[in-house]
Amino acid sequence: MKHAITSKKAYHETMVAVYDLMNKGEANLTAKELKDLAAMAKAAEEYEDNVLGLKPAKEPQTITELLEQKMYENKMTQAKLADTLGLGKSKLSEILSGKRKPDVPFLKAVYKELKVDPAFLLDHV
Known part of the structure; x- marks a missing residue:
C-alpha cells in the first residue's frame, strides 16, 4: 500500500x-x-x-561520522556508547580516532544495538 x-x-x-x-x-x-x-x-x-526539512544536512560518510550522529541523536557520551555496544572505552576511542580498524564484533554490536544498516557498515569498513 x-x-x-x-x-x-x-x-x-x-x-x-x-x-x-x-x-x-x-x-x-x-x-x-x-x-x-x-x-x-x-x-x-x-x-x-x-517538506519539514528534518533530514540531516549531511549524510554520514564514515562509520565515525555515523557514530557521532547516533551519539548526538541519542544524547550519548562516548562512554555510554561504549557501554551500549559492550566495548571497552579505549577500544571505541581508538576506532573513532582512526587508530584502530573496526572489527567484526564491533560491527555486529553497532548493527544490533544501534540498528545501523549492515550495508553501510560493510561499505565503509
Whole structure:
C-alpha cells in the first residue's frame, strides 16, 4: 500500500494513526495493519525529510561520522556508547580516532544495538 502525505493536516492524521497502531503493540497487529504502519511510517519520514526539512544536512560518510550522529541523536557520551555496544572505552576511542580498524564484533554490536544498516557498515569498513 502506498501512502501519500500532501499537507500538514494529512501528516498529523497519519501520525495519529501511526501512534494508534503502535500503542496496540506489534504482536497485536494484523498483517494488513503491519503493512499499513510500514507505509505510513515511510511516507511520514519522506514528508519530514522533504517538506519539514528534518533530514540531516549531511549524510554520514564514515562509520565515525555515523557514530557521532547516533551519539548526538541519542544524547550519548562516548562512554555510554561504549557501554551500549559492550566495548571497552579505549577500544571505541581508538576506532573513532582512526587508530584502530573496526572489527567484526564491533560491527555486529553497532548493527544490533544501534540498528545501523549492515550495508553501510560493510561499505565503509
